[in-house]
Ligand code: B16
């Protein structure tokens with residue numbers, strides 16, 4: 001029996017939905033009358049929808065009622081979903097499908113561990129939903145990353161202890177969550193930004209063929 005499992009973040013690891021979040025948040029900022037740049041958008045990566053809105057309102061120095069916030073959360077998501085509904089398998093990031101194939105061949109189970117409440121829809125759009133043994137998303141957690149909750153639930157779905165789980169993440173908050181959960185963290189993206197990760201790769205095409213075999217022999 002294999003004694004390791006994998007937990008994948010979604011945005012920035014399997015697909016790049018950050019560009020659609022950007023367009024939708026920028027629309028809201030335009031309506032509110034302030035500039036929202038791609039650099040600002042970096043601050044929202046891996047962060048929950050509610051927290052993203054708070055960061056955006058801070059950037060624009062806008063003060064609004066709770067009721068208005070709820071309204072904006074709904075309208076931003078409706079806007080975002082227009083882009084998501086047009087997504088297809090061609091948007092899967094390079095190396096992702098090959099990596100899933102490798103895990104299937106090795107008999108290693110994998111689940112999703114994403115902050116997004118839209119994660120099931122996105123995975124269905126790109127035709128990967130059926131491949132995951134479980135989905136942990138923004139609807140399943142009460143505490144957002146960097147809290148380890150999302151990954152600890154993922155470990156339960158894998159029937160594994162946290163130490164047996166390997167997490168692929170592109171956001172600082174996600175790497176922190178994986179480390180707090182006592183899992184092996186793999187940072188995907190800028191090595192300097194994700195310096196807290198146990199391993200770093202620029203993207204999934206860089207994962208060596210024998211990467212998981214080393215873990216299997218360590219754990220057996
Ligand atoms: P939603 P991940 C995260 O996905 C995104 O990186 C982040 O920018 C977004 O705010 C969050 O999902 C919530 O998304 O509005 O769809 O619920 O990286 O955790 O897969």
Ligand code: MG
Pocket residue numbers: 009010011012013045046169170171174
């Ligand atoms: Mg991410």
